[in-house]
Amino acid sequence: MKRLLLSVIFTFFACSLYSQTKPGKMKLNAGIITAKLAESKKFYTETLGFGVTFENDFYLLLHTPDKGAEISFLLPEHASQQPLFKTAFDGKGVYLTLEVAKVDEIYQQLKARGVAIKIDIRDEPWGDRHFAIQDPNGLGIDIVTYSAR
Template identity: 30%
Template sequence: MTNTSETTATRTTTGSDSLGQAPGVWPCLIYSDARAAIRFLVDTLGFSESAVYGEGERVDHAELAWPYGGGLMLGSSKPDSPLRQKQADDGSVYLVVPEDSVADDLYRKVVDAGATITVELRDEDYGSHGFTCRDPHGVFFSIGTYRGHGYAG
């Protein structure tokens, strides 16, 4: 297994836990074309590569850091994987952004990249400002300012 990423993730205090520990929840996604998914997630949504292992087009394991805390793990679909899913390119992830203007900027980038918008940019009655899109492979990404109940601070 080869680490094909030379990029180091930058940890931010916005959204990271106050104990200095690694995030305790890592959504994991399986893609039919993980390298293309990584490009979209980095170039359009703003993730940074922490680690990418694999050869050629295959990604055995990748970690992408979200600039506002947390991150994703992902890899290529493999028929012999113990975590085999019925279908690659499936899932839904919610990404927290610190303010409305960040959601607005990401919305424009996602539209410009040609991703499908499934929920238009809007204000929700529970206090979030955001939208939902599908990445080029079909995975849903909701982006909004809602931090979760009890984290409005």
């Protein structure tokens, strides 16, 4: 957990430094260190429709169906990586949010395919309608349609 926190702090520092030296567009790619590369690829491509941007024997980069965002997966303890990027994610303390246009349709499709729903679909007082599933690494994935309230 300490390493994950250090990684997040480093990322924010690097992004801050980058934005000061090169104004303009910035792209975020969240990365998960995990031994479950094959399971992650199968889940994200088959369950959520992601595409493969790049992969090799120790790294997997996936993109959302519209190619608007990416997520990567890296094998732990890989010889090519520095110590900061070697410790596997423990499955706690991180979540992803996928904003979709029609959350009810996605919910019905995933439920019909037998995907385990961790939080049933519901409306929140602030206007969101959402449900949650979980990836093979323990990441909670909140699938939401935002309401203009």
